[in-house]
Amino acid sequence: MxxxxxxxxxxxxxxxxxxxxxxxxxxxxxxxxxxxxxxxxxxxxxxxxxxxxxxxxxxxxxxxxxxxxxxxxxxxxxxxxxxxxxxxxxxxxxxxxxxxxxxxxxxxxxxxxxxxxxxxxxxxxxxxxxxxxxxxxxxxxxxxxxxxxxxxxxxxxxxxxxxxxxxxxxxxxxxxxxxxxxxxxxxxxxxxxxxxxxxxxPLDLDAANLLILVVDTKVSHAHATGGYSARRASCELGAEVLGVAALRDVSVSGLPEAAGLLDEETYRRVRHIVTENQRVLDTIAVLGHAGPGAIGDLLTASHASMRDDFEISCPELDLAVDTALAHGALGARMTGGGFGGSAIALIPAASEATVREGVLQAFAAAGFTAPDIFAVSAAxxxxxxx
Missing domain, CATH: 3.30.230.10 (Ribosomal Protein S5; domain 2)
Structure with a gap:
């Protein structure tokens, strides 16, 4: 604990x-x-x-x-x-x-x-x-x-x-x-x-000399209000129009057909869920055969999907992700429900000070509130x- x-x-x-x-x-x-x-x-x-x-x-x-x-x-x-x-x-x-x-x-x-x-x-x-x-x-x-x-x-x-x-x-x-x-x-x-x-x-981060760095943007979010509920409603609408019990039942190969049935916004919401499910399965597979150092691109692709398709990111989260990647992170993404909260970066343990300082400087230059940055381990x- x-x-x-x-x-x-x-x-x-x-x-x-x-x-x-x-x-x-x-x-x-x-x-x-x-x-x-x-x-x-x-x-x-x-x-x-x-x-x-x-x-x-x-x-x-x-x-x-x-x-x-x-x-x-x-x-x-x-x-x-x-x-x-x-x-x-x-x-x-x-x-x-x-x-x-x-x-x-x-x-x-x-x-x-x-x-x-x-x-x-x-x-x-x-x-x-x-x-x-x-x-x-x-x-x-x-x-x-x-x-x-x-x-x-x-x-x-x-x-x-x-x-x-x-x-x-x-x-x-x-x-x-x-x-x-x-x-x-x-x-x-x-x-x-x-x-x-x-x-x-098994995440095996220590053995690979990697760690997960959390960047708490200090942009507070609340699931009980606003965008979270709207995103869930979009997903339910997409499943209803596509005639499935849940978006879990839509495959990546089924997205072109879905595009012809859904309005543009609902389609982008659905596309995030469908591709994100596949990224989870791909991450499990990559962890098993190549280890945690090889999952970075999947994390970064997940962030792009949340930013562009699901539209739950914010400028502070995007800056944290982009800056971490520019300073040596193998992958980075916002984590949690979105509209604020934290980003995570998968980084070589030796790069912690470099990434931390880079993010702090970027937030200061942008006029954002200083983030809280800390490493976490799997407990x-x-x-x-x-």
């Missing part, structure tokens, strides 16, 4: 907030999506990996139906809600993520009483690294154990997705929660979003840490 999560410190913060000792501390990582963007809700393929930044929750069960929540975000304020009257209106701000999980589990018939919860996270918010899924998965893992609910990891994935969709209001697929719950150290999670079948794929998934 993330070296930046100190379970003892999280437990101590719980004690300071609520008194007493928590029943345990659980953590779940954020994620970088190596490739496969917006393919998840189209029942396609994705290849994320968990990162060494995580959300941690310290929880103690209560004997009533009151939930008290506090986080290390901003002011030290405790939010108190009665679970018997829990509603979408009472789940606001950051509390919508843990309370959304509780609401979904109670909807499933799992008996959840009151609790005290303290949250601390090292996953940057709004950076496209799934800070929300990290919270959901940490909370779901904790209550699955505390209440002996017996849910499988795949069932916990769906709990988190339902919280995101039905409570937070973000129409996301299962990518983020799957990465946070199913990941193993040093591996990506190759996920079939139609069947929920997954496979651990294990959600688990109890104290």
């Amino acid at each position: 993330s070296q930046s999560i100190d379970a003892t410190a999280v437990a101590a913060a719980f004690t300071e907030a609520f008194g007493g000792t928590p029943d345990g501390v659980w953590a779940a990582p954020g994620r970088v999506n190596l490739i496969g963007e917006h393919t998840d809700y189209n029942e396609g393929f994705v290849l994320p990996f968990a990162i060494d930044r995580a959300a941690a929750v310290a929880i103690k069960l209560r004997t009533d139906n009151v939930a008290r929540l506090r986080s290390s975000y901003g002011e030290a304020l405790t939010v108190s809600v009665n679970l018997d009257t829990l509603s979408h209106e009472s789940m606001q701000g950051w509390t919508a993520y843990p309370l959304g999980v509780v609401w979904v589990m109670r909807q499933m018939g799992i008996t959840l009483g009151g609790f005290d919860l303290f949250l601390h996270s090292t996953v940057p918010s709004g950076a496209g690294l799934s800070s929300s899924a990290a919270i959901e998965c940490a909370v779901a893992t904790a209550f699955n154990e505390l209440e002996s609910a017996g849910l499988s990891l795949n069932e916990l994935v769906l709990v988190g997705q339902r919280a995101e969709n039905e409570v937070v209001g973000a129409p996301t697929g299962i990518l983020d929660q799957s990465a946070s719950l199913l990941a193993t150290e040093g591996h990506g999670v190759f996920l079939d979003c139609r069947t929920q079948e997954s496979k651990a794929v 294990p998934g959600a688990r109890r840490i104290a």
